[in-house]
Amino acid sequence: MIPLALGLIPLALLGALLGLDVVSFPQAMISRPIVAATLAGALVGRPGHGLIAGAVLELFALETLPFGASRYPEWGSASVVGGALYAVQPLGSRGALTVAVCAALVTASIGGWTMVWHRRLIAHWAAGMRGALTSGSCDAVTALQLRGLTSDAARGGLLTWTALMVLVPLDRGILGQWSFTGAQSRAAVVICAGAVAGGAIWKIVHNTKGAPWFLVGGLAVGSLLLLVT
Amino acid sequence: MFLRLLAVQGAWNYETLMGNGIAFAVEPALRLLPGGRNGEAYRAAMARQNGYFNANPYLAGIAVGALANAELSGEATDRIERFHTACCGPLGSVGDRLVWVGWLPACSLLALAAFGFGLGPAGVVLLFLGLFNLGTMALRAWGLRVGYRDGLRVASALGAPLLRKGPAQVARASALLAGIAIPLAVRGVIGPARGALEVVFAAAAVGAVVLARFHGRVEGWRLAVVGLVLFILIAVVR
Numbered sequence: 001m002i003p004l005a006l007g008l009i010p011l012a013l014l015g016a017l018l019g020l021d022v023v024s025f026p027q028a029m030i031s032r033p034i035v036a037a038t039l040a041g042a043l044v045g046r047p048g049h050g051l052i053a054g055a056v057l058e059l060f061a062l063e064t065l066p067f068g069a070s071r072y073p074e075w076g077s078a079s080v081v082g083g084a085l086y087a088v089q090p091l092g093s094r095g096a097l098t099v100a101v102c103a104a105l106v107t108a109s110i111g112g113w114t115m116v117w118h119r120r121l122i123a124h125w126a127a128g129m130r131g132a133l134t135s136g137s138c139d140a141v142t143a144l145q146l147r148g149l150t151s152d153a154a155r156g157g158l159l160t161w162t163a164l165m166v167l168v169p170l171d172r173g174i175l176g177q178w179s180f181t182g183a184q185s186r187a188a189v190v191i192c193a194g195a196v197a198g199g200a201i202w203k204i205v206h207n208t209k210g211a212p213w214f215l216v217g218g219l220a221v222g223s224l225l226l227l228v229t
Numbered sequence: 230m231f232l233r234l235l236a237v238q239g240a241w242n243y244e245t246l247m248g249n250g251i252a253f254a255v256e257p258a259l260r261l262l263p264g265g266r267n268g269e270a271y272r273a274a275m276a277r278q279n280g281y282f283n284a285n286p287y288l289a290g291i292a293v294g295a296l297a298n299a300e301l302s303g304e305a306t307d308r309i310e311r312f313h314t315a316c317c318g319p320l321g322s323v324g325d326r327l328v329w330v331g332w333l334p335a336c337s338l339l340a341l342a343a344f345g346f347g348l349g350p351a352g353v354v355l356l357f358l359g360l361f362n363l364g365t366m367a368l369r370a371w372g373l374r375v376g377y378r379d380g381l382r383v384a385s386a387l388g389a390p391l392l393r394k395g396p397a398q399v400a401r402a403s404a405l406l407a408g409i410a411i412p413l414a415v416r417g418v419i420g421p422a423r424g425a426l427e428v429v430f431a432a433a434a435v436g437a438v439v440l441a442r443f444h445g446r447v448e449g450w451r452l453a454v455v456g457l458v459l460f461i462l463i464a465v466v467r
Contacts, residue, residue: 023238023241024236024238024239024241025235025236025238025239026235026236027235027238027286027287027365028358028361028362028365029333029336029357029358029361029362030358032333032337032357034337034340034341034344034353034354034357035354035357035358038350038353038354039354041350042350047349047350047351048349048350050350051344051349051350051353051354052417052418055341055344055414055417055418056418058337058340058341058414059341059411059414060449060450060453061337062334062337062338063448063449063450064448064450065325065329065330065333066329067325067329069243069246069283073450095461095464097418098457098460098461098464099461101457102454102457102458102461105450105453105454105457106454109451109454119241119242119243120242120243122240122241122242123242123243123244123245126240126242126244126245126249127244133249133276133279134276135272135276136271136272136273136274136275136276136279137272137275138256138266138271138275141249141252141253141256141275141279142253142256144240144249145236145239145240145249145250145253146239147240148239148240148241148242148249149236149239149240152239174461174464174465177464177465177466178464178465179464179465179467180460180463180464183419183425185464186418186419186420187419187425187428187429188456188457188460189418189457190415190418190419190429190433191429191432191433191436192436192453192456192457193415193418193433193453194411194415194429194430194433194434194436194437195432195433195434195435195436195437195439195440195449195453196436196437196440196449196450196453197407197411197437198407198411198433198434198436198437198438198440198441199436199437199438199439199440199441199444199449200440200449201334201403201404201407201411202437202441202444203441203444204330204334204400204403205400205401205403205404205407206441208396208397208400208401208404209397210401211397211400211401211403211404212404214401214402214404214405214408215404215405215407215408216408217405217408218404218405218406218407218408218409218410219408219409219412220408221405221408221409222408222409222410222411222412222413223412225409225412225413226412226413226416229346
């Protein structure tokens, strides 16, 4: 039996890679929940479960846009946590999706703070290298860049590992006492996600001329598709 | 330079923001200055480039290309420094509207719609990543090329139809996609237990209207965390 701390290393490495993608490199959006949670699910042998958790988290993520200096949730590492937590639960586990999504949202919030601390740390390093940087040293520019990239990957990996170390046993404990049905549990999390996504889309499109009508048209098509498919 | 652009935010910090990344990205071009890497011109240019800078990362290529051109063609230092300061705002706001508010949500909604239609994990992931990166890689390459071609006169590129009209067109497409994708994705998550689907849609719609009404004052995902924690507590203790 592999101890939990060691068994989580592959997921921590995935969290490091995806945490890095959020801002530092290469911003290909492999850190978006719908990708990151699916990859985490695939890593534990259930990509389909990862995709479901990822779709719910993606609905939440529509609300948070990663503008430069603002503090926003870090979805890369958090989605690894959410996708993995959901995918490791046995089939038919009633509250698994609700707990996994909630855990991912909390991790995303903490991840946002770790990004702020990381940016302050780089500023501290830059201040220490100010002389070399202002004299135009290429080595100093490259060293600061590499330090930033490496420490960001470490941040993502450590966050993922720590979150899973805390949340895996907590998840088991909570699900052992779970009293709602599977349908009630899924409904709760999907209502929250749908409401957040709907509000977010309105925020994005309401200032664009004609866009609200496109939204209404889309809802009509969507409703029709729900009826016929 | 193009590959280095992918790491332009690698040392993002609250002092110089993206400045170090700009110097890192433009550095290969500066080696062509008289004296090469050991020359005075090279060191002076590197020192100019690693100061404060901010832009949308997907449009930073315009600045990197333009600054490389300016340094290599021997533009006056004060002109380069003025450009360095002046292009931050436009490259930030145009890029944010085009990518963060436009292209990313559109790709995300398309992936959610594909999930709702029953496309498998590999298909959804490849669709999202393929589409998003096709757009942003093309934007990065175009920016670098236009910036390098036009140098400090690159401001006119920001009037290109793609950047001027693109955000509004993408917003309309996103609105249409959202109307289709969100209900389908919700159904995709609910799965076979569809008895309560109407209730779920009604509750989500009411929640969306409330959040839209209070937008700017509350963040929906934070409220959701509170709601879900309460739900979990009730599920455990009742």
